[in-house]
Amino acid sequence: MANELILIIEDDPSSRKLLRDTLQVAGYETIESPTAEIGLSLAEARRPALILMDIRLPGMSGVEALGRLRRDPAMRSVAVIAVTASVSGPQSELMKAGFDGLETKPVSIVGLLRKIRAALDHRPSAAATP
Numbered sequence: 341m342a343n344e345l346i347l348i349i350e351d352d353p354s355s356r357k358l359l360r361d362t363l364q365v366a367g368y369e370t371i372e373s374p375t376a377e378i379g380l381s382l383a384e385a386r387r388p389a390l391i392l393m394d395i396r397l398p399g400m401s402g403v404e405a406l407g408r409l410r411r412d413p414a415m416r417s418v419a420v421i422a423v424t425a426s427v428s429g430p431q432s433e434l435m436k437a438g439f440d441g442l443e444t445k446p447v448s449i450v451g452l453l454r455k456i457r458a459a460l461d462h463r464p465s466a467a468a469t470p
Contacts, residue, residue: 344460347388348372349379349405350423351397355445359392359423362449368456374398376405383415390460392443395424395434403437410438419459423447 346363350356351374360370371386373379376397383391391409395402402422409415422434425445434442440463441455 343367343369344389345369345386347379347383347391349376349391350394366453376400376402380405380408383409388418390419390456392421392423395422406438417463419463421455421459
C-alpha cells in the first residue's frame, strides 16, 4: 500500500532526517517526534500504521513508550520497530518487550525497508482488533 503513515520517534536530528528521507522516497508519509512523550501524543492523534522507535530517548525510554502503546486497546495493532545503536542485552529482550522488529544503527536502508513492509503486512488492522 502506498502513503502509509509512519511515525519516527528519534531524538537525533540526523538519524530522524535519514529515516524521514528514506521513507518518503519509498512512498511512505511520515511524522516525527524527538521524544517518546510527544510521539505518544502524535500516535494517538494521527494513528500511524507503523512506528520507528529509538530505545534511548530523553525522558521516557522507547521500551516504556512501547508498553504504554500496548496497553492502549486503540494502539495495540500499530506495528513498532525498535531502531537503536544500544542493544545492551540480547535482541530477544526487545522482542519480548513487544517490538515487531529491530534495526540496529547504523541502519541498513534495504533491511529496514524490508522489515517495515513485513511488519505492515503482518499486523492486524485496527478495525480487526477487539
